[in-house]
Amino acid sequence: MLLHEKSAIFERADPYAVSDYVNQHLGMHSIRMPRNRHATASLSHRKFASVDLCRIRYGGQARITSPALESIFHLQLQLKGSSLWCSRGVEQRLQPGDLLMINPDDPVDLTYGQDCEKLIIKLPTSLLAACCEEQRWNLPREGVRFTRRLHRLEDLQDFMRLVDLICLEAESDDNGLQTQQHYTRIVASKLLSKVPNNIRREAPIPQAVPFEQLIQYIDEHLKEDPGIDTLAALAKVSQRSVYALFERHLNCTPKQYVRDRKLDRVHACLSDPSCHVRSVTEIALDYGFMHLSRFSESYKARFGELPSETLRRQSR
Known part of the structure; x- marks a missing residue:
């Protein structure tokens, strides 16, 4: 036509x-x-x-x-x-x-x-x-x-x-x-x-992983202590962009978030009789807290009591 x-x-x-x-x-x-x-x-x-x-x-x-x-x-x-x-x-x-x-x-x-x-x-x-x-x-x-x-x-x-x-x-x-x-x-x-042209058709740039998927990965790999380089590689963005994501969504750094999630997991285990925790030291080391005194301070600042007190209450 x-x-x-x-x-x-x-x-x-x-x-x-x-x-x-x-x-x-x-x-x-x-x-x-x-x-x-x-x-x-x-x-x-x-x-x-x-x-x-x-x-x-x-x-x-x-x-x-x-x-x-x-x-x-x-x-x-x-x-x-x-x-x-x-x-x-x-x-x-x-x-x-x-x-x-x-x-x-x-x-x-x-x-x-x-x-x-x-x-x-x-x-x-x-x-x-x-x-x-x-x-x-x-x-x-x-x-x-x-x-x-x-x-x-x-x-x-x-x-x-x-x-x-x-x-x-x-x-x-x-x-x-x-x-x-x-x-x-x-x-x-x-x-x-x-039509032949001057465009370079390189492999598509990988799409950035959604922030929720990044959080899920951290929760599933807490004991592996995921660092900023691992998170940046997973998200397919720069390390600086990872910091910006955590600041925008959670108002904290990735390291702070990982530490707090570990403390939450430890607290949940110490509070749950079915976890069969034998000692605070064992579970602290299991989640990568190598400095026990610093761990106790962080735990008390977050939950208002020492980890030993949580364990003792759970054992009653």
């Missing part, structure tokens, strides 16, 4: 009026046509979230130039006729079924043939950058750049079927902005997957 009469903006119009519209909606350029032209131009256009879809014909030979598109990409599909693309002194003729990928910093020098008709898909650089962030791909400092410009339609059939669907959806009256944004994210992802 690739847009039809419902999206028509110009039909049998002045090419320079069409060019002015393109400058407003698709990217800045200059146009030159023969003075004795008898051309009638046409243009269909749809905005679909952050993507623009445009079917254009100038109706005569026209040279389109631009220093660069700056913040947008153009994917141009040759639908009918031919056009001539000049890049760094090399000329290449585009026939029906050829796709041209133009980067934001590529100079544009295209000559439309008499019967040339194109579909232009305009994608903002921000859309592709957001796709890289969502996929957790490594975005180069210069931004996304496609390393191969010319393609054949048959090489990108999956992508073009998606474009066909997008054009159909763009002309539908029953989809909202959220649906459109969903489709455009798929378009960006598919384009980056199918």
Whole structure:
């Protein structure tokens, strides 16, 4: 389908009026046509979230130039006729079924043939950058750049079927902005997957473990005395981030939390007759309290009595 009469903006119009519209909606350029032209131009256009879809014909030979598109990409599909693309002194003729990928910093020098008709898909650089962030791909400092410009339609059939669907959806009256944004994210992802580019697809960065899972690990491994390095490795964050997590959630350090949980476990055992604790020293050492006097002080500060007093009361 690739847009039809419902999206028509110009039909049998002045090419320079069409060019002015393109400058407003698709990217800045200059146009030159023969003075004795008898051309009638046409243009269909749809905005679909952050993507623009445009079917254009100038109706005569026209040279389109631009220093660069700056913040947008153009994917141009040759639908009918031919056009001539000049890049760094090399000329290449585009026939029906050829796709041209133009980067934001590529100079544009295209000559439309008499019967040339194109579909232009305009994608903002921000859309592709957001796709890289969502996929957790490594975005180069210069931004996304496609390393191969010319393609054949048959090489990108999956992508073009998606474009066909997008054009159909763009002309539908029953989809909202959220649906459109969903489709455009798929378009960006598919384009980056199918067209060679400078993105480094490294292994996804592991997601940080939820704080509750970190707490559960500590409770299950109290006797192993989990330290800050172990917790940072488990949480897949830096040690500094672990400290920040405990400060934000519990207003204490990881070491303080581990110590208090050990004291709670010791207190629970000393208070429970079914634990069969033989001595305070035994259970203190079992939980890694090597300095017994310091352990007793911490225990009394937390529970208001010495551990021996708790044990004695439990034994009555």
